[in-house]
Amino acid sequence: MEHNLLSILIFLPLIGAVTCLLWPSAWKNSLKSAAVMISLIEFSLSLLLLVYFDPATYQVQLTQKIPWIQQLGTSYFVGIDGISLWLVLLTTFLTPIVIFSATVTQYQKAYLSCFLLLETAMMGAFLSLDIILFYVFWELMLVPMYFIIGVWGGARRIYATLKFFIYTFAGGVFMLLSIIFLVYFYHAQFGTFSTSLLDLYSVRLPYDSIRFINPQNLLFLAFAVAFMIKVPMFPFHTWLPDAHVEAPTGGSVILAGVLLKMGAYGFLRFAMPLFPESLKYFSPWLIALALVGVIYGACLALAQKDLKKLVAYSSISHMGIVMLGLFVLTSNGVTGGIFQMLSHGLSTGALFMIVGMIYDRRHTKEIAAFGGLTKVMPRFAVFFLIVTLSSIALPTTNGFIGEFLILTGSFERQPIYAILGGTTVILGAYYMLWTYQRVMFGPIRHSENKGLLDLNWQETVSLIPIIVFIFWMGIYPKTFLKPMEKSVDYLIEHYERYELGIVEKTT
């Protein structure tokens, strides 16, 4: 069981997706329950990961390796370590919530199976340790998301989904060229073909610290561009506002909650360990871009009149601080970055759900159309406030732990990074609290808002688990930080020791 757990986790949603597609129309009413059931089973199986995971080692665990294409040395190689553990759990946690709170009625079979197919692709991408397998799942993620935005989205959905797809696909194909080069370089250096990541970590790419154009730099750039598009980091962020605004609620939640993390994870798993010398060369630039993302994203969020677009830009800002934590490459920074990924996934996912709930009631997302909603929707106000406070990193919420660790880590690298990154605290508080005030507090400015219904039981049930974790992660984060420690330390150690040529080859 232990041996196959990861494969079951990857392919169970695929089976679920096919089941949904073939669901008989006579049983239409039970379709959603079946989909929720499948995703809950997936979640419970992923909880088993916590049982089997050994936090005392940095090695990848629960591995399974089946030879696939022998001419390339490719195998179906999956495994989990401290970095991917919580990201996997985030995915399996958010999917049932998204499916449960889905209010789409047209072509419901296709809608739910798209989410399950997306879950397969995301799990595969997080768990695969073979670079070709990772690429397969990476590109596979695009297809269901393309359909979700394009079929069930808003008015400009076709433009948004094409932009999303072509932008991300372009990044992906350049990454493919790098992968091909890397694989053949490994072959030239070691004589055999292998695309397993653990083998590729031991490739010595020629690096010339004087000239900009050298193999390691170019390969790193190709990978970095692909992941920067996904995160999204400035200046490749322009697809995000369109995609988020036009996507249906569930699509936005998964997009913000998990898919953005995929870019950061790609950095952690591929771009950073494979090309440490290039990373060192480019890190000031990358940190600068991350900081620009933080400040610029926050400023853009300030100027928004549309609630969903505001949350989308706040995503850019938050992912900027995450990337800052990753690029400073200190233990605190990287741990904080991963932790903040989790907390951002939860809080921004919840924010999108809240925006969706308002939209369901009033069919508008303009901030000016609201005001004084606390009076009519008190329960909603409580949830909205908790999620807002998590987003602006109030202590006792998860956002605080992540940001604190990131800022500490950045300070260790260079104080100026922490000072500039710390502006997110101020700016984030500014736009989120101002928005909350405009939407919820004050007098009821529009008469349409007087008759709004408070949260029904479905919406409450979908928000409560997130609230629980917001506080758990904020008050007792050790549960979440402990498994990450060893893997993060190994990552940083690998980076620092690469130049000396001391690299362990783990199989």
Place this chain on the structure above:
Amino acid sequence: MNAEWLNNIFYLSPLLVLAATSIFVLLLHAFHPNGSKWWVLGLSFAGLTISLITTVQLWYLDPRYLFNEAIKVDHFSLFFTELALFLTFLTYLTSYPSIKQNLFPVGEFSFFLLSACMGMSLMAWASDLMTLFLSLELMSISAYVLTGFRKDRLSSIEGALKYFLLGAFSTGFFLFGIVLLYACTGSTQFSSIGYFLMNSQFTIPAIFYIGIALLIIGMGFKIAAVPFHMWVPDVYEGAPTSVTAFMATAVKAASFSAIIRLFLVPLLSIKANWEIIIFVLAIATMTVGNIAALVQNNIKRMFAYSSIAHAGYILIALTAVNSQIFNLSIGAMLFYLLAYGLMTIGAFSVLIYGTAAQERNNLNDYAGFGFQYPYLGLAMTLFMASLIGLPPTAGFMGKFYIFSSAINAQLYGLAIIGMINSVISSYYYLRVVVVFYMKERQIEQPKLIFSPAITWVLVITAAGTLLLGILPTGFFRMITSSVASLL
């Protein structure tokens, strides 16, 4: 009748079976024009099957030259014979609705289809310029006639005439090239030409190179390389859709097999001299094909331009061939031809299904098609994904191999241009999916009649696309042995 003769007949059996079947069904239909179509169809299928069986039998024998080195029977030729037979079989199935509605006179159609198949197979067997020319003409003339089969449509006749005139013109170039090569080397056999080149490294006359250039022009027309591509959109649009699929896949495959046999074995030693032409051709073909396809509203014209672009990708691998990565690059070409054949015929089959009741080629007429006919929509999405190059489909594996060969040959610029073109192509392939699923139904979709033949084609091609993408190892082995037998 000595043993040598019988042996030769045995080696020729795939082609002989095809020839006999084609003539037989033609005569059968001529003498019994009102007789049951089933006899003709059944005999054609039987002929194809027997030919396939004999081809498989030949796979286990040693390669050999026949008829004073006019043809060579080795794994490479047998691979392309099997590919041609398979694609002809699929084309037959996709033409079945048209045959049933009496739009095609079945005897003549079978004759020309089988002749084209025979010509295509022979092109891969040719190890002499005259055999190559003969088979090229056999395939081309059959293709010209097949294009014009729908006499009731003006575009079909126009396409056939255009194809014939331009094709004859380019064959003239090809013949002139043969003449110049013969003038230099005194022989039309490939091996003699190769021998001549290796023995006269420094004294190759200029007209030899002119001959090569003329040969490239002739073959370039057949594979629709830019700037020899102007016939493609009109011909592909005018021809009956099943014939378009046939031309886009099988004719291209056969032409590439001839190019590989001719250019990459005897002329490999001087490749550095003519490589630059192919390099420019590859870039031009990919770019023009993709950009022109972006603005098309007619599905068939869009597919025509996209097939031009795919020939460009294969030309990348052709540019990359050198003695170190011989197997990789030619293997990439073969794999891509197989993958491309499957996905293109699949995409065209969905189109044939959609147009069986009434002819409509405008993309916007298909709004909402995907949700009304979910399986067809799913199949189309799969084929579009494969054509874009998304994993885990055959198209991805093919592109992966082609770009591997480019990177191994250190043609980084070419690989990057190829990648950019892939991204550009994703726009117009996605547009088909967008119209299928994301646009509101504008006009009422006609009720489609279930056609078992086309359904079979869809199943086979969809399964093949996924199989080549997920479990390509078996095919790789077959392709590797085919390439190894080239030398």
